[in-house]
Amino acid sequence: MTAVLVLLALTAVGTVVPAPVVALGPGPTFDTLGEVEGTPVVSAEGLPTYPTTGHLNMTTVGVTDGISTLRALGMWASGTYRLAPRWSLYPPGESTEQVTQANQQEFDGSIANAEAAALTHLRLPTRVTVGALTDGSPSAGVLEPGDEIRAVGATPVTSVQGLLDAMGTARPGQPVTLTIRRGDAAPRQVAVTPAAHPDDPARAFLGITPATSPAEGQKLTITLGDVGGPSAGLMFSLALVDKLTPGPLTGGRFVAGTGTIDAEGRVGPISGIRFKMLKAREVGAQTFLVPAANCTEAAEDAPDGLRLVRVGTLDEAVGALTTLDTGGTPAGCS
Known part of the structure; x- marks a missing residue:
């Protein structure tokens, strides 16, 4: 009887008491060529724009906080999630609001870099x-x-x-x-x-x-609420390039991807690529753009049916999609 009571007590504690970890897993994905709540993710004023087809989905890592010990163990056992110490995302001495604000600042910086990279690629004033x-x-x-x-x-x-x-x-x-x-x-x-x-x-x-x-009289706008961090930069730049040039860049394909980008168009590595690939394949993506520095990791965990394309710059990403559209084979990950 005592053992049963102890087991029940431990179960109750494991169900209620938050674990000092967060669960990382597949997060939401958004088509940068589309709309969210009726607002285009990417738009331009004062510049000629062209119709697009297909998808250019940016991907995210979902973070589940405030989970009980038993739920944390269940999420880990599912194989879909990874557990990380809570302090690794929410450092001691920083409030949740401060962390959110820092993520938003990174996101705002990625928008500025995405616009600059696209303008440079297109050679616009x-x-x-x-x-x-x-x-x-x-x-x-x-x-x-x-x-x-x-x-x-x-x-x-x-x-x-x-x-x-x-x-x-x-x-x-x-x-x-x-x-x-x-x-x-x-x-x-x-x-x-x-x-x-x-x-x-x-x-x-x-x-x-x-x-x-x-240039004066022209404006680029990237709008996507409740998303933080810098890893959508590449997909934002590609959406701008697609909308500002004739002909669909995707060739009608469902393309997803990830990667930071700087103002010169260099694509940087990100974290959580396994989760991003899983979500991309789940929603129907056929091609996934992978930062060159993440290629080895991505090749080890790629879901069946998802083609990986290696990119190191915005120019390479545009070139890879053009190669796909003309029946060629762009550089992959191996």
Whole structure:
């Protein structure tokens, strides 16, 4: 009788008491060529757009928090989920809200990079704008997000790299004159006194995140709520390229994928690729775009019927889809 009571007590505790772990598994997937709650995921204004077909699905990793010990064990035993220490996603001293905010900032950064990469790939005219100000930025009160930076001193600025090069001669503590345009107002000059760069005290630091934006009168919009992190960047860029060029990039295929992207179009690795592939295959994807650095891992866990395509840059991803459409064989993972 005592043993039964103990077993019942342990079962009750295992059912109620949260385990110090989170379960990672397949998360939601969204077609970047489609709509979510009636709003296009990707859209463009002031630029010619073209019809698209097929799918370009971005994939996510689902995180289940606040689970009991027994439920955690059941999820692990299913083989679909992996358990991770809760602190690995929610570090001690950081609230859930702070973690969510950090994920949102990464997501916003991935949107900016996706737009810049697509604009560069398409060779469209661009402007350099202020994407965000860092905490304690020396530009606070002078620059605002969205400001266009046209020149540093007498040096015209036409790219983010051009801005960085122009700032190369500036010194911390010495005012720099910037020519900016805010909204529809006329261009004007402002003075910013840069601080010392956190990574190199000899370098001048404006305390801004520069962004590559479309030409005046043009606008790109990427909208997808309740998703955080940077790993949708590649699929966002591909959706923009598809909508801004004639002919369907997918050839009508159901393509899914993942990968971070930087402003130059380089595709970076992600975590949880097994879960993303499982979800992609579950919803009907036939082709999955894999960051080159994830290829070995992906090849070991790929579901049956899912073709893996290796990509290291946005140019390679576009080229791979074009190769598929013309009956060729793009680079895979092995």
